[in-house]
Amino acid sequence: MKKVLLVFIILILPYYKAWTQTKISDSISTAKAKTKRVDFNVMPYINYNRTLDFMFGAIPMMMYKLDKTDTISPKSLSGISAVYTINKSYFIASFNKWYFKEDNWRAQLFLATGNQNAQFFVDDIDVPDFYDYGTKANMINFSLQRKVIKALYVGIGYAYAHYDTKYEDDIEPGSVSHTNGLQLNVMYDSRDEVYYPTKGDKIKLRWLNYPTWFGNDISANKIISEYDKYFPMRNGIDVFAARFSGKFGLGNIAFEQQTTIGGNDIRGYSEGKYRGDGLIDLQAEYRYNFGKKMGLVGFAGLATIYGSDTESFNWKLYPGAGAGFRYRAFKTEKFNVGLDAAVGKGDWGLYFRIGEAF
Template identity: 65%
Template sequence: MKKSLPLLLLLFFILIGYGPLFGQGGSTSKPAEKDSIKKMDFTLMPFLSYNRNLKLMFGAIPMMMYKLDPSDSISPKSLSGLSAIYTTNHSYFVAGFNRWYFKEDTWRASFFALTGDNNSQFYMDDIDAPGFYDYGTKTTIVSAGIQREIVNRLYGGLTYTYSHYDTQYEDDVQPPSTTKTNGLEINLLLDTRDAVYYPTKGRRTRLRWITYPEGLGNDIDANKILSEYNHYFSVHDDRDVFAARFAGKFGLGDIAFEQQVTLGGKDIRGYSQGKYRGDGLMALQGEYRYNFNHKMGLVGFAGMATIYGSDTESFNWKLYPGAGVGYRYRAFKTVKFNIGLDAAVGKDDWGVYFRIGESF
């Protein structure tokens, strides 16, 4: 499958995202977040969600926001949290996540670790009995990254991610596999948003190249190019927000089963069965965020996506719509940071999504 079309589209959207560097249309000064002087803000959130794959999901997510340097009035508050989730299809996930902002927002860092057992399904049509087949993957992921401001609002950085997958398939439709990957990511981030946790205007453009070279202990060379372009527009005297997003994920080379992308999640809501799976995808979305008071809000969203590199040829380059509505509630007192629940429908599928922060 030729990769030239997705790469050309990728370059087109990235150039749009970098418009503020070469002309008008974006903020060029760092806005300070309107944070309280409170040193730490803690919240404990219950987790409750459902989809057609993992079934009922429940758990708990404690989180806290804080300033690494109380005298730093420019950096957003840092965020740290844990999540423990169990599902009624006997999957479980335990994760820790951190985002750090420091040195007047000239440095940003992240650390993420996850372990769990994911009992899921995928679609096969090249066998005698086409349909969904279950698989279980014991997963361990550890990722650490650092970013430095290069010029005004443009960041560059490195991320290292270790992943280990042990996968068993129902009825031996595929042989069991153990996959270990060491990914090195080089990334660029252009961030002109007025706030990192709830932007009302500005842009966020991110370009990531992830390589899995044999020299880092990978069995097969592979590469991914991941891109995002989010644009935020203030509406009704800053009460509401309209947000637009393009996402592109492009797998190059030999992409392992566990590294493939599945239609769904924040790229296009409304798909939870794991049916549409391939080496890459592209998606467009729009979302209106209506805040009827300072603690609660509603959202409505719609989008379209496509995939390529699927083992089921008839899935490739088709258009997959998704649309839905959601509810938001402010989780922290000192920073606008929402949690919420979305319900969405797609092509012959649907899903319910618990949100930590906004969808994008």
């Protein structure tokens, strides 16, 4: 039986997507606050997940200018998250997004370590069911992009992950594995702002290669595509956002490189049940703002997967819908944190957010 992937639900959902967005003046405020060199805040973290149970921790983060004379680049973002769960899992992560040289260069660095006590679905036994497992993991992800023409960025990246997994009742042998991934990426970004866009497009295409000569047990490729579109509503106070996302596994895709429905790819799935070699989803979200620091969101979408070990899961439609609350985390920058609640097909989830879902 294949090895089980460590899914860093608590890390990927709130942090990874926060890298790809930046500053905006509050469209509701009539007076712009004085720009500070560094904005610092500490956010408490309280959440619940059907797999990890109750989670709590703290997230100190700051927004800042790498060069105070650079008036074009958005502010950079750095933070640390430390989270502990009732089922004795823990996660520590550092997330960084840097903008510099008048926004001609963009870079990001993500580091994480932790121990996840979770579950996975097994159907090739007498009684199909979820089984517990524990995985210790370390992850590194770095990428660098250069603007080649207006709004078009091209870059390279590297991703490393190491997993040490043990299974309940020895349903599978314990395993130790690692992956080394090389990345080429292209992004077209015409958004008016990156942390809270009100109009424009973000089109992103990434090719990830896991060659055997680079220390991988199995050679594999993945293509990840994203298209996010933003429409201003109510004279620019609110935003309607739409998203297409496709993750396509090519060749011999190992379990560790499969994708799972959940998180930013259709909220409402927290059990990690539906996973396969590829995933396609469509989403829409309305972002309603009131007051100077608060807002509400409503969202819905559909996803499908292929290449699942459970053949009956392939090419079925998996809906998800929900609502959430937003709160402005920084005084001088439009950057939201919040909490989403969503339901899916036989599943549901709560999601603490740093930045928007997309």
